[in-house]
Amino acid sequence: MNSEITLNHFIGTSGEIARMDLPEACAIRLKSLGLFEGQKVQLSRAGNPMIVKAAGGKIAVAGDIAKGIYMRVAHS
Amino acid sequence: MSASVDSAASESSDASGKKSSGDKVVAMLGNPNVGKTSMFNRLTNLLAKTSNFPGTTIDRRVGRVELNDRQSISLVDLPGVYTLGASSPEEKVARDFVLGENEEVPDALLVVVDATNLQRTLFVAREALQQGRPTIVAVNFIESARRRGLEIDLNTLGRKLGCPVVGVSARTGEGFDRLKSQLAILLAGPALPLLISSGSPECPPTPAENVLTVLTDDESCGSCRVCPYADGHQWASALARESIRDGSVVSDETADRVDYFLTNRFIGPVVFAAVMVLAFSLVFWFAQVPMEWMDSGFGMLASFVSGLLPEGDFQSLVVDGIIGGVGGVMVFLPQILILFFMLALLEDSGYLARAVVVVDRWMRRVGLPGQAFVPLLAAHACAIPAIMATKVIENRRDRLAAIMVIPLMTCSARLPVYAIIAAMLFPGSPLSAAILFASAYLLGMVAAFVVAFLLKMTLLPGEASHLILDLPPYRTPSLRNALRYAYERGWMFLRDAGTVILMISIVIWALSTYPKLSDERFEEQMASRSVAVEQIGEEELDGLRAAAEQEHAIIGRLGRVVAPVFEPIGFDWKISVGVMTSFAAREVVVSTLSILYGLGPEPEDESTLKDRLSSATYPDGTKVFTTATCVSLLVFFVLAMQCLPTQAVTKKETGSWKWAAFQFGYMTLLAYGAAFVAYHAVSAFT
Numbered sequence: 001m002n003s004e005i006t007l008n009h010f011i012g013t014s015g016e017i018a019r020m021d022l023p024e025a026c027a028i029r030l031k032s033l034g035l036f037e038g039q040k041v042q043l044s045r046a047g048n049p050m051i052v053k054a055a056g057g058k059i060a061v062a063g064d065i066a067k068g069i070y071m072r073v074a075h076s
Numbered sequence: 077m078s079a080s081v082d083s084a085a086s087e088s089s090d091a092s093g094k095k096s097s098g099d100k101v102v103a104m105l106g107n108p109n110v111g112k113t114s115m116f117n118r119l120t121n122l123l124a125k126t127s128n129f130p131g132t133t134i135d136r137r138v139g140r141v142e143l144n145d146r147q148s149i150s151l152v153d154l155p156g157v158y159t160l161g162a163s164s165p166e167e168k169v170a171r172d173f174v175l176g177e178n179e180e181v182p183d184a185l186l187v188v189v190d191a192t193n194l195q196r197t198l199f200v201a202r203e204a205l206q207q208g209r210p211t212i213v214a215v216n217f218i219e220s221a222r223r224r225g226l227e228i229d230l231n232t233l234g235r236k237l238g239c240p241v242v243g244v245s246a247r248t249g250e251g252f253d254r255l256k257s258q259l260a261i262l263l264a265g266p267a268l269p270l271l272i273s274s275g276s277p278e279c280p281p282t283p284a285e286n287v288l289t290v291l292t293d294d295e296s297c298g299s300c301r302v303c304p305y306a307d308g309h310q311w312a313s314a315l316a317r318e319s320i321r322d323g324s325v326v327s328d329e330t331a332d333r334v335d336y337f338l339t340n341r342f343i344g345p346v347v348f349a350a351v352m353v354l355a356f357s358l359v360f361w362f363a364q365v366p367m368e369w370m371d372s373g374f375g376m377l378a379s380f381v382s383g384l385l386p387e388g389d390f391q392s393l394v395v396d397g398i399i400g401g402v403g404g405v406m407v408f409l410p411q412i413l414i415l416f417f418m419l420a421l422l423e424d425s426g427y428l429a430r431a432v433v434v435v436d437r438w439m440r441r442v443g444l445p446g447q448a449f450v451p452l453l454a455a456h457a458c459a460i461p462a463i464m465a466t467k468v469i470e471n472r473r474d475r476l477a478a479i480m481v482i483p484l485m486t487c488s489a490r491l492p493v494y495a496i497i498a499a500m501l502f503p504g505s506p507l508s509a510a511i512l513f514a515s516a517y518l519l520g521m522v523a524a525f526v527v528a529f530l531l532k533m534t535l536l537p538g539e540a541s542h543l544i545l546d547l548p549p550y551r552t553p554s555l556r557n558a559l560r561y562a563y564e565r566g567w568m569f570l571r572d573a574g575t576v577i578l579m580i581s582i583v584i585w586a587l588s589t590y591p592k593l594s595d596e597r598f599e600e601q602m603a604s605r606s607v608a609v610e611q612i613g614e615e616e617l618d619g620l621r622a623a624a625e626q627e628h629a630i631i632g633r634l635g636r637v638v639a640p641v642f643e644p645i646g647f648d649w650k651i652s653v654g655v656m657t658s659f660a661a662r663e664v665v666v667s668t669l670s671i672l673y674g675l676g677p678e679p680e681d682e683s684t685l686k687d688r689l690s691s692a693t694y695p696d697g698t699k700v701f702t703t704a705t706c707v708s709l710l711v712f713f714v715l716a717m718q719c720l721p722t723q724a725v726t727k728k729e730t731g732s733w734k735w736a737a738f739q740f741g742y743m744t745l746l747a748y749g750a751a752f753v754a755y756h757a758v759s760a761f762t
């Protein structure tokens with residue numbers, strides 16, 4: 001069973017995006033930058049804004065947006 | 077500065093995107109920051125703005141390219157897009173043009189991708205290919221990729237994409253001949269049927285060897301197959317992997333480490349402050365010596381010319397009006413050159429995006445989005461391109477807030493005024509002068525933040541939208557670009573000095589020379605002020621006479637009308653006139669003061685403008701430029717809205733004169749109020 005945690009609370013260096021709960025325009029922007037459901041991302045700066053690496057790019061996202069990005073947490 | 081009107085005008089005049097002379101139209105498409113504009117500049121020999129920050133180009137721009145002896149095309153540079161499906165204004169410009177939404181579709185697409193980051197940039201290439209138009213892909217940054225040991229297999233890439241692929245470098249010019257010849261072939265041939273999967277299950281993939289064929293089985297069963305974005309990105313990363321011959325993945329550990337410091341919660345702000353202070357104090361330091369040379373050069377020129385010409389009105393026109401007025405402004409050329417050079421280097425380095433990460437939180441607090449940082453910084457050169465650059469801010473509230481405060485930043489047209497005041501307040505102490513400079517910059521920034529906050533509390537309520545920013549890689553700035561850019565801006569400044577300022581100077585000279593004061597009137601005046609003309613020295617008499625002549629002339633009469641308005645902030649009538657003329661363009665105040673204080677008895681030595689101003693006195697012998705007046709003048713110029721072209725751009729970008737009028741009104745009141753406070757505060761202490 002997988003559970004989810006929002007990106008702003010995510011701890012660790014890498015993870016997978018489970019889903020996004022954001023306004024349409026915002027979600028499209030993120031997806032076009034390579035942050036889509038199922039994508040593996042690396043965290044490179046915590047805090048606000050945070051910096052994630054995915055799809056060959058480095059993207060700064062504000063904390064309020066990170067709240068709408070749900071990460072998959074694998075139970076061990 | 078007023079020079080920028082012209083650049084804005086020429087920018088829009090060839091931005092129509094219309095075909096000229098039946099040339100075929102080729103549109104450039106690609107992610108932001110992949111070097112489209114750099115390639116465009118190289119191909120067309122134009123000098124459109126480039127920088128290492130996504131979203132530099134905000135409007136389309138057309139240029140002519142000779143492909144060979146017989147054929148030329150209209151090349152259209154477009155804003156970068158991450159996807160053709162996006163909705164921000166500048167992305168719509170690109171999208172509409174490529175899709176032919178408002179006019180004919182372009183004859184071909186020139187898709188630009190980044191060799192150092194194919195994975196990221198091929199996504200848009202795929203969207204472009206899906207349009208089914210004749211397409212050519214340029215793999216830019218090829219030299220940079222090679223340096224990092226990354227070799228791209230262009231043949232494989234071309235085969236998989238099903239279109240011609242050329243490796244190029246906008247920096248070195250490599251591959252451009254081939255790009256041109258390939259473009260000519262592409263335009264000559266029949267439109268290739270480009271067959272690409274639409275990504276949806278209903279439409280089966282097309283037979284050409286491209287797109288999905290590079291997806292291996294385990295990749296194609298991802299969780300998100302129906303999502304075109306996931307699909308496209310997986311396709312792109314698979315294709316990128318296949319086309320990198322060397323296979324070695326670029327190590328970006330160094331960049332990560334640098335990023336860690338630059339965006340660190342504690343170190344980041346310190347670095348930020350250091351970079352800003354360093355950049356602006358270098359502008360000041362480096363410019364000092366050449367400015368002094370130019371200043372005394374113009375002084376020598378003036379005394380040389382006045383020796384050549386017979387004494388009289390014509391001599392006065394040339395020496396006081398033209399050399400004094402235009403020269404007074406021209407000496408600031410070194411500062412302008414250095415400012416633009418440094419800004420160009422900074423923009424090219426990739427640091428600015430990190431600065432955005434650092435300042436975003438503070439900016440949001442006053443209701444400005446992080447994206448407004450780059451326009452705010454650009455406003456230190458000139459408010460006009462800065463206001464236009466706010467197009468990258470999607471939210472209207474945020475954009476308005478940014479536009480309203482941008483002119484508070486110290487633009488290059490204010491530098492002459494600051495420099496004169498610094499020289500008067502701190503002659504022979506460059507350190508204090510530098511501090512004064514920095515304070516003026518800082519005052520502008522602080523005022524912008526305060527005003528933004530007040531706007532958020534009143535006229536523009538709401539939260540600034542949240543940051544999503546693609547961080548560009550660090551790159552070695554191009555010295556050539558920075559030099560070209562500085563040269564172009566310097567040239568614009570000179571052209572301005574030679575036209576607008578020359579004209580205003582002549583007008584000011586005429587207004588302050590005519591009508592002439594007759595000898596009888598002068599004697600009457602002296603008598604009425606009970607000055608015993610016979611007893612004072614000749615030199616002093618000349619001085620009195622010059623002052624009386626000026627007051628008698630039209631400008632003196634105008635001055636008397638406006639002087640009461642500015643008296644509370646410590647300006648004499650000449651400064652008041654200078655301030656009034658500077659509402660056309662800020663730097664004009666320097667030429668006006670130069671003329672008004674320069675007219676009169678021949679200075680013995682080659683005196684500089686600063687000397688003339690510092691020694692100016694009221695009729696009762698007190699100094700005009702006291703510390704309080706200097707500070708008040710400085711504060712006024714930091715905060716006042718004195719730039720008609722900026723007003724026009726504000727109107728255009730906000731869509732109404734209301735905002736332009738508001739901007740003018742609040743800035744003028746703010747400037748006057750702050751100058752008043754500064755004048756009285758400083759007067760109390762000195």
Ligand SMILES: Nc1nc2c(ncn2[C@@H]2O[C@H](COP(=O)(O)OP(=O)(O)OP(=O)(O)O)[C@@H](O)[C@H]2O)c(=O)[nH]1
Nearest residue numbers: 108109110111112113114126127131132133156246
């Ligand atoms: N080393 C290197 N740098 C390049 C090359 N091409 C462009 N650059 C740099 O890359 C940065 C981005 O270039 P631009 O031409 O502004 O990119 P753009 O695609 O027009 O960007 P937007 O207008 O934001 O869409 C600038 O700093 C250029 O100096 C290249 O071939 N090699």
Ligand SMILES: [Mg+2]
Nearest residue numbers: 112113132133
């Ligand atoms: Mg561009």
